Amino acid sequence: MSQWHEVARLRDLEARKKTAVTVGGTTIALFWIKGRVYALADTCVHEQRQLSKGAVLFGKVVCPGHQWKFDPATGEADGQDRCQPVFPVQVSEDGIVSVSLEREGALR
Ligand code: FES
Secondary structure (H helix, E strand, C coil), rough: CCCCEEEEEEEEHHHEEEEEEEEEEEEEEEEECCEEEEECCCCCCCCCCEECCCCCCEEEEECCCCEEEECCCCCECCCCCEECCCCCCCCCCCCEEEEECCCCCCCC
């Protein structure tokens, strides 16, 4: 069973569109994209730049390092064989965003 960690308020994330939070020593990039919250490992699987400093383009998270484009739901990168870890997210009725460190995607 997942252990959930409260990490942000939805209204803050809606305003900022992205942020980085740390849970249990793991830094997670949160994104607000097309009405949904996504959580990905902040450290890029390519060369360790921070995805939370990247951009969102056409629904994809673009790493500021070398512009790999990640699907925020699966962590898959366009045209690459590596996958960014992603984490489960839930939003409570009162707008609290929680994540679980139980990874949905793993390094390949
Ligand atoms: S460090 Fe992310 S694409 Fe290179």
